[in-house]
Every structure is written in C-alpha cells, then in structure tokens.
Amino acid sequence: MASEPLHVIEPSESAVEWRPDELETPPLTLGQLAWRRFRRHRMAIFGGVVLILIVLYAFGGMLVFSEADANFVETGARLQPPSRAHPFGTDTIGRDILVRTIYGGQISIIIGLTAMLVEVFIGVTIGALAGYFGGKLDSILMRLTEAVLVIPQIFLLLVMAKYFAQDIPNIKFLGRTFSGSVLVIIFVIGATTWPYLARIVRAQFLSVKENDFILAARATGTPTHEIIFRHILPNSIAPIIVSATLSVAAAITLEAYISFLGLGVRPPTATWGNMLEGAYNYVESAWWLWFFPGLLIALTVLSINFLGDGLRDALDPHSRAV
Amino acid sequence: MESDLLLDVKDLRTCFHIAEGTVHAVNGVSFSLRNGETLGLVGESGCGKSVTMLSLLRLIAIPPGEIVSGEAIFEGRDLLRMSDAEIEHIRGNKIGMVFQDPMTSLNPVLTIGHQLCEPLRIHLGMDAQRARRRAVQLLEMVGIPDAEHRLSDYPHQFSGGMRQRVMIAMALAAEPSLLIADEPTTALDVTIQAQIVELVQHLRAQMNMAVIWITHDLGVVAEIAERILVMYAGFIVEEAMVDDLYEDSRHPYTRALLAALPRVDRRRDQRLRSIPGAPPNLLAAPKGCPFAARCELAFDRCQVEMPPLRTVATAHQSACWIDLATGKKW
Numbered sequence: 001m002a003s004e005p006l007h008v009i010e011p012s013e014s015a016v017e018w019r020p021d022e023l024e025t026p027p028l029t030l031g032q033l034a035w036r037r038f039r040r041h042r043m044a045i046f047g048g049v050v051l052i053l054i055v056l057y058a059f060g061g062m063l064v065f066s067e068a069d070a071n072f073v074e075t076g077a078r079l080q081p082p083s084r085a086h087p088f089g090t091d092t093i094g095r096d097i098l099v100r101t102i103y104g105g106q107i108s109i110i111i112g113l114t115a116m117l118v119e120v121f122i123g124v125t126i127g128a129l130a131g132y133f134g135g136k137l138d139s140i141l142m143r144l145t146e147a148v149l150v151i152p153q154i155f156l157l158l159v160m161a162k163y164f165a166q167d168i169p170n171i172k173f174l175g176r177t178f179s180g181s182v183l184v185i186i187f188v189i190g191a192t193t194w195p196y197l198a199r200i201v202r203a204q205f206l207s208v209k210e211n212d213f214i215l216a217a218r219a220t221g222t223p224t225h226e227i228i229f230r231h232i233l234p235n236s237i238a239p240i241i242v243s244a245t246l247s248v249a250a251a252i253t254l255e256a257y258i259s260f261l262g263l264g265v266r267p268p269t270a271t272w273g274n275m276l277e278g279a280y281n282y283v284e285s286a287w288w289l290w291f292f293p294g295l296l297i298a299l300t301v302l303s304i305n306f307l308g309d310g311l312r313d314a315l316d317p318h319s320r321a322v
Numbered sequence: 323m324e325s326d327l328l329l330d331v332k333d334l335r336t337c338f339h340i341a342e343g344t345v346h347a348v349n350g351v352s353f354s355l356r357n358g359e360t361l362g363l364v365g366e367s368g369c370g371k372s373v374t375m376l377s378l379l380r381l382i383a384i385p386p387g388e389i390v391s392g393e394a395i396f397e398g399r400d401l402l403r404m405s406d407a408e409i410e411h412i413r414g415n416k417i418g419m420v421f422q423d424p425m426t427s428l429n430p431v432l433t434i435g436h437q438l439c440e441p442l443r444i445h446l447g448m449d450a451q452r453a454r455r456r457a458v459q460l461l462e463m464v465g466i467p468d469a470e471h472r473l474s475d476y477p478h479q480f481s482g483g484m485r486q487r488v489m490i491a492m493a494l495a496a497e498p499s500l501l502i503a504d505e506p507t508t509a510l511d512v513t514i515q516a517q518i519v520e521l522v523q524h525l526r527a528q529m530n531m532a533v534i535w536i537t538h539d540l541g542v543v544a545e546i547a548e549r550i551l552v553m554y555a556g557f558i559v560e561e562a563m564v565d566d567l568y569e570d571s572r573h574p575y576t577r578a579l580l581a582a583l584p585r586v587d588r589r590r591d592q593r594l595r596s597i598p599g600a601p602p603n604l605l606a607a608p609k610g611c612p613f614a615a616r617c618e619l620a621f622d623r624c625q626v627e628m629p630p631l632r633t634v635a636t637a638h639q640s641a642c643w644i645d646l647a648t649g650k651k652w
Contacts, residue, residue, distance in 0.1 A: 212421060213429040216419075216421055216428070216492075217437075217440070219418075219419040219421075220413065220414035220492060220493075221410050221415055221444055222444065226440075230432070231429055234432070235430070237431075
C-alpha cells in the first residue's frame with residue numbers, strides 16, 4: 001500500500017530555530033575507533049601479517065606446484081632430509097613435503113574457516129532464539145546446549161568422525177578433488193563447538209533486548225525477525241567476531257588432532273594434521289616430517305589467537321584504551 | 323459525535339506477576355479520545371501512566387505482564403484483541419510513540435537514516451530511494467538542518483534535543499492519527515523542552531492528529547493539553563478540561579499536586595509543599611480509595627470502597643466520596 005500523496009509539511013519558524021551543537025571536527029565512527037585501538041595492539045598486527053603470509057603461501061603455492069606434485073610418489077626418494085630438490089624433505093613414500101604443506105595448508109585453512117561458519121550458524125541461531133524468546137524455548141535450547149557441552153569434545157569428535165566417515169564419495173571443488181572426509185570433519189567440528197558461542201550469543205541477546213531502543217523499534221511496528229537480525233544482532237557482533245576468530249584456530253587444531261589420530265581427512269588429500277600422522281614413528285630419525293607441518297599449525301594458531309586478542313580489545317566498547 | 327471518536331478505552335486492567343506477588347499496575351482505566359484532540363495524562367512516577375499506554379500498544383512483556391481485562395477500540399477495532407500481525411501494523415503506522423529518554427531510544431549501531439526509513443519501508447511499502455527522500459523531508463520538518471547529510475550519521479553524533487527530534491520524526495513518519503508522547507521532555511533541559519513542546523504542537527495542528535502527552539509535570543501539560551486525566555496508583559482519579567482542572571479541581575490528590583507546584587510568586591523563605599506519605603504498595607490488591615492514607619479529608623468509607631468516577635461538572639469527572647465544591651459526602 002503505497003499512499004502516494006504524503007503531505008509536505010513546512011518547517012515552522014520555531015522548528016528551524018536550533019542551536020549549533022555539532023563538534024568542530026566530525027567524531028570518529030565506531031569502525032575508526034576500533035581500527036585505532038587495533039593498530040596499537042602490536043601482537044595483533046604481527047598475527048595479521050603472519051596470517052596473510054601463510055595464506056599467500058598456501059594459496060599462492062598453487063601457481064608454482066600442481067596438485068599432482070603433492071601426490072606424486074617417488075619411491076626412490078623416501079625419507080630424504082631437506083635438500084635442494086626437496087627443501088622440506090620427503091615423506092615415508094617419497095612425496096615432497098613442501099608441496100604437501102602447500103596443498104595441505106589450503107585444506108586446513110578451508111576446514112578452519114568453514115567449520116567456523118558452521119559453528120557460527122548453529123551457535124548464533126540457537127543463542128539468538130533462546131535469548132530473544134526466552135521461556136520454554138530457552139529452557140529446551142539451553143538444556144540441549146548443556147547436553148552437548150557435558151560430553152567430552154574429543155570423545156564426541158572421534159565417535160562422530162568414525163560414524164559419519166563410512167563411505168563418503170570424493171567431492172570436486174575449486175578444480176580440486178577432495179576426500180569426502182573433509183566435509184565430515186567440517187561438520188563434526190562445527191557441530192561440537194557451537195555450544196560456547198550459543199551461550200555468548202544468548203547472554204548478549206538477553207542484555208541487548210532490554211534496551212529502550214528495542215522497545216522503540218517495536219513501537220515502530222518493526223517485525224520480530226528484523227528486531228532480531230537488524231537491531232539486536234549488530235549490537236552483539238563484537239563478541240561473536242572475536243569468538244569466531246578464535247574458533248578458526250580451534251578448528252585447525254581439532255582437525256590436526258583428529259587427523260593425527262587417523263580419523264580425520266583421508267589420504268591422499270593432505271592436511272597439516274594428517275601429515276603429522278605418519279611422522280609419529282620418525283620423531284627422532286626424520287624430524288622434517290613433523291617439523292614443517294607442525295610449525296605451520298603452531299604459527300597459524302598463534303597468529304589467529306593474537307588477532308583475536310587484538311579484536312577483542314578493539315571491539316570492546318568498554319575498553320578504555322584509545 | 324460518535325464518528326469523531328478515535329480511541330475508546332474501557333476498564334483496562336494490567337498487572338505483573340513477579341516473585342513477590344502480583345503488581346496491580348493499571349486498575350480499570352477508562353477514557354476516550356477524539357480525533358485531533360490533545361489529552362494530558364499526569365501522575366507521579368509509578369502510577370501506571372506508561373503501563374497504560376504500553377498496554378494499548380501491547381508492548382508489555384507477557385509474562386510477567388498480563389492484560390487482565392478491558393477493551394480499547396481504536397478506529398473501530400479492539401487493539402487488545404487483534405492478532406500480533408495486526409497490532410504490528412498499527413504500531414508506528416496508525417499510532418506513533420515517542421519515549422522518555424532520547425539518549426537510549428535510538429539504536430547506536432544503525433544510522434539515523436536506516437531507523438527513519440524503517441517505518442516508511444514497513445508501513446508505506448516505500449523503496450529505499452523514496453524512503454530516503456521522505457526521510458529528508460521528515461528531518462527538515464522536525465527542524466534538523468542539513469538533513470540530507472545527517473541521514474548517514476549515527477545517533478551518537480546527535481545531541482539529546484536533536485535525538486528527540488529524530489524520535490518524533492520516526493513516530494510521525496507514517497502520519498499516524500495518534501501520537502503517544504511518553505514524557506518526551508523529561509530528559510531534556512528546559513529550553514530544549516520548550517522547543518519540543520512547540521514542535522509537537524505545531525506538527526499536531528498541521529497533521530491533525532490526536533496526541534496523548536504523558537508527564538508528571540503539570541506545568542508542561544497546561545501548555546499543550548486540552549483535557550487532562552489525573553492518574554493515581556493505577557486509577558484515573560480526575561478528568562477535566564485543562565482550565566477547569568487548574569482553577570476548580572475536584573479531587574484532593576489533584577489539589578495536593580497543584581499545591582506542590584513551585585511558583586515564581588511564592589515567598590522565597592517558604593518551603594515547597596509536598597504530599598505527606600508515599601503512594602500505596604501496588605503489590606496489595608486495591609481496596610478502598612488508594613489516596614485515602616494520604617488524604618486530609620478521608621473518612622471511613624474511603625478505606626473500604628473505591629469511589630467511582632462521577633460527573634461533578636460539565637466534562638469534569640472526579641473519583642472522590644466528597645464533593646469538594648459543596649463539602650457534601652456521597
């Protein structure tokens with residue numbers, strides 16, 4: 001119903017009479033303030049730079065080496081220490097570790113990011129519904145959340161990984177063929193890590209929805225879904241961003257963990273995690289097997305955590321640091 | 323006359339169920355409002371003014387709140403019995419509301435433009451471009467200079483008075499037939515108060531809408547309202563045209579309130595008068611006249627029976643067992 005002829009109401013003499021209350025310089029926007037605080041956080045900047053380098057390494061390396069190189073088995077060159085031909089050495093069946101860390105890195109990073117997205121999707125949905133509607137729905141969803149929380153996560157991960165990994169076909173994506181187990185791992189990590197986020201989001205919603213501006217928005221006739229997604233969610237975004245950032249690191253670690261135990265991503269698809277699996281028996285005799293993937297995992301996780309810390313300080317409206 | 327009626331509220335009762343018991347916030351409020359009329363609703367803090375208005379728009383959280391009974395016929399339909407979708411269509415469209423504290427009533431993470439366009443999009447189905455053009459007009463209408471640019475500003479870039487103007491623009495965006503102003507000037511300083519009062523009066527006349535102005539400031543309401551309802555402990559205790567109320571109040575509570583007003587012509591060494599005692603505890607079910615405990619004129623009947631609102635003069639109703647004009651007990 002578009003009611004076309006709306007009156008144009010002339011401003012009254014008194015209405016235009018106003019006192020200048022603007023500041024001399026325009027105030028900083030929330031984003032500018034956050035960036036200013038973030039910039040002061042040296043470790044976060046360091047983390048960000050390292051992370052960019054690692055992403056360039058994993059995805060830029062594609063241009064130099066093909067995936068066939070990563071899976072090329074050169075039986076004559078097994079367990080070779082780092083050399084000119086193989087800068088990071090070769091593994092137990094003669095594959096080049098440098099190329100495998102490049103392609104494995106892609107998978108690890110993709111797993112980290114997508115598992116985070118799954119977690120954010122489930123966690124935000126459940127937390128938002130519980131926090132906004134409260135009452136019975138809240139009780140049910142929070143009991144569910146607690147039920148997932150009380151089961152030791154590693155145990156749940158291993159059981160789910162084993163259960164779902166029966167026979168999943170390979171998938172094609174981005175011109176590459178992945179072992180179907182990648183999807184399983186993403187789903188399993190997402191499905192076991194969301195409870196923490198759900199609790200954070202619920203707590204945020206409980207406090208934000210009590211604000212006057214939510215009542216005012218409802219008095220404007222704003223429908224419920226817009227109240228939830230356009231009014232409350234943006235006010236709760238800071239802790240969600242921080243938590244999501246740290247989740248990427250957690251997901252990469254978890255993937256390494258399950259793959260190390262042999263229940264994760266199936267070969268020949270490489271990940272930093274399953275490269276460690278084979279290294280177990282060569283801890284002393286062939287250090288390069290675990291050193292390079294291990295170093296990359298450690299650097300990535302560390303950088304993401306620094307980044308998360310910086311974001312936490314930068315986005316926290318109560319933070320005094322300016 | 324009948325068709326002129328915009329809102330007719332009958333026997334509205336709202337209570338809140340909390341751990342300590344039941345709070346009887348609104349205890350059978352009835353009033354009506356004509357098209358284009360300005361009604362003042364006065365009473366001290368916690369007497370149920372805001373809850374009455376929030377109940378009409380069904381903005382009370384249920385639970386713990388409960389609208390126990392009553393009806394509110396607005397443009398021929400009962401607000402209290404329509405579906406959630408229908409009441410959403412009334413809010414911000416037919417009935418606009420302005421709240422007390424402009425500092426907290428705007429969403430800090432959304433631009434003024436976004437918030438101002440919301441009712442235009444939702445109720446008038448405008449696309450982004452038309453909504454924006456209209457938003458500029460609305461901001462100009464409430465006296466915000468450089469409106470075009472200010473649309474992309476955030477609430478923290480506005481002062482309190484400016485924010486209240488934005489709130490008014492939002493409430494009026496869909497050209498409602500009723501504006502509920504819930505103490506819109508309380509959080510502002512006196513000069514800005516006067517500007518806001520003037521602005522609302524000006525817009526009311528231009529848009530021909532009815533206004534319900536809630537306040538605890540008898541001075542402000544005298545300027546703007548034609549008719550005044552006085553509330554106490556969830557009851558309407560007196561209803562009168564504005565001049566009658568100030569010159570010939572017929573309820574002891576209203577008289578006490580008026581006597582407590584600071585006056586310029588009073589001698590400086592005189593202390594401000596106040597009403598002894600405190601409002602009754604709303605946790606107890608109402609029994610007798612709620613003002614009896616603080617009333618100088620109270621007699622035994624006041625303790626046991628709530629006096630009904632009765633007509634004491636033309637367009638003047640009072641709920642008291644004593645006719646203050648004659649001193650006669652009913």
